[in-house]
Amino acid sequence: MRKRQVQSGRDGKRGELALLELIRRRTAGQRSPGVRLGIGDDCALLLPRPEEELCVTTDLSIEGRHFRLDWHPPEAVGHRVLARGLSDLAAMGARPVAAFLSLGLPASLTMANGRQRAWVDRFLDGLLDLAKDRQAPLAGGDLAESPVALADIVLVGATPRSKALLRSGGRPGDSLYVTGSLGGAAAALARLASMTKRTKSSPQSWAISAKLSAALAPHLYPQPRVVQGMWLLRHGLATAAMDLSDGLSTDLTHLCDESRVAAEVDEAALPISSGATPAQALNGGEDYELLFAAPPEARMPGMIVGVPVTKIGRLVPRRKGRPAVTLVSNASSQPLAPEGWEHFR
């Protein structure tokens, strides 16, 4: 984490140094055997265990694209930024080693306003709470003043050598599973959008009840399945895995492409989140559940570390001219086109 020149000169610089100081202070208590040197030098130093491979992923979140300052509480933005990266590690079955954050912010978001804490301070609350919970210490990054708020999160994880769960290992005959339930994030986002429209006010100004808070949580505070991914790797059950960030129809198409197979999804088997529609379960993004394949003879438990696991279909041979993914119901079979990519407009 190094300070950086910004156009606004000395004042911007002072702001950055103050922000760097805030982050150093807030991460000072972190302890992690994998991080030998954290914030403060030209690079951080990570110490992999012998016979480990490193997993690296980056995820860019931009104001107006991935979050809105008038909709998302700062804590939720921080949580969501880190959750996206952790979910990629979960998809490989990796143990988190360290996180890095490149943060671009308008100066206004770095300043306290009377008794109100600075936006960035609350953003760090959300990010660091999740980092602590998932044991992914913030070990470095970069800061810059920016006309729009943006955060690029980098996660480094570790797996035993050659054991990482890939998208490409699925075979015809494998059963298909998902963790948790689907469509909850899209349903919560739709609710957030409709309430904003109806009340013509910003969610940030609402006094949010516990009930509403619970209803919005799947969108605001998704739970990356880190320990479930590690469990799958450790038990050697999954042949292929990925996380559900863009929606089942889209992500399963990718898994099929990488594994050179096709898939059938049993409509009746889908674990649809309470309050979500079937379309949201199929196409809604950002559930951050795991989608994985396992041999048909695998003895899959109904629950992995407290999270339900549901068999939703199977992998089948790929045939030219046939859709990659088919949705099978009692009445009929129909192609399931990749219809993911939900947005908040």
Next chain:
Amino acid sequence: MRKRQVQSGRDGKRGELALLELIRRRTAGQRSPGVRLGIGDDCALLLPRPEEELCVTTDLSIEGRHFRLDWHPPEAVGHRVLARGLSDLAAMGARPVAAFLSLGLPASLTMANGRQRAWVDRFLDGLLDLAKDRQAPLAGGDLAESPVALADIVLVGATPRSKALLRSGGRPGDSLYVTGSLGGAAAALARLASMTKRTKSSPQSWAISAKLSAALAPHLYPQPRVVQGMWLLRHGLATAAMDLSDGLSTDLTHLCDESRVAAEVDEAALPISSGATPAQALNGGEDYELLFAAPPEARMPGMIVGVPVTKIGRLVPRRKGRPAVTLVSNASSQPLAPEGWEHFR
């Protein structure tokens, strides 16, 4: 490298998928023993050698702050983005293992215009040429549509365990050295700015002569000292090192702070770039040379892998109330305050 939802929906998505395809195609020929799996899964997989430590750094570059679309050729933006990260690895003495790029771009920069190639294609020319030269294969990242162009570069490097060059190892009595010459980038930037002002035109529209091109190169195409850093580590000569990104006066202050020492710089010894002023050599940023300390008895060569090395001063004990850095000339000694952070306004 995964596709990402953007607000503009399907078209933005298609644009991202096309861009992802472009990057996959352009990086397909890369080979690196350290990268077991590159672009295409949830994470990239890196294979460290036994007994190695990993160095990780991220550097965020934002349009209008770190580069200007009307001043900097796209190739130079790509080169500079990667050079910043590589220079951090150089400062640790690390061997590059892989680079990751999170790229946020307005849609217009991703599209070809008649016979003109897309901005991003030329940006990749600059980035991938340097990546190839310094053996830092692009192994992943993220893409998103953004109202301003921005690039976050992540570099992963490796050093033998506990051998990385830190900022904190300097001791009183050590000699201070820099590679190359100082102030060249600031002088080139000043020239770029004054020509733009005088001709009221954009550098992008100039027919740039070979001579002018050479004069601007220290700013547009800085050379990160990767092999020189690796040489220093291998020979065990440096007690502390960092790269000169914010200017000698600022960066040396940081090195002194981390090593809890003070420093004296001999004004007459400074290797000032041709065409640069002493002030630019002391305070100009972005030279990306190495600043390092070595024991007084170290036999330092005059050249490391083709780049001159100059002794510019020494570390001395830190005393309360005394400046961290003093500039010593024949006539006098004066405090050298951190005056770095040059900007292009």
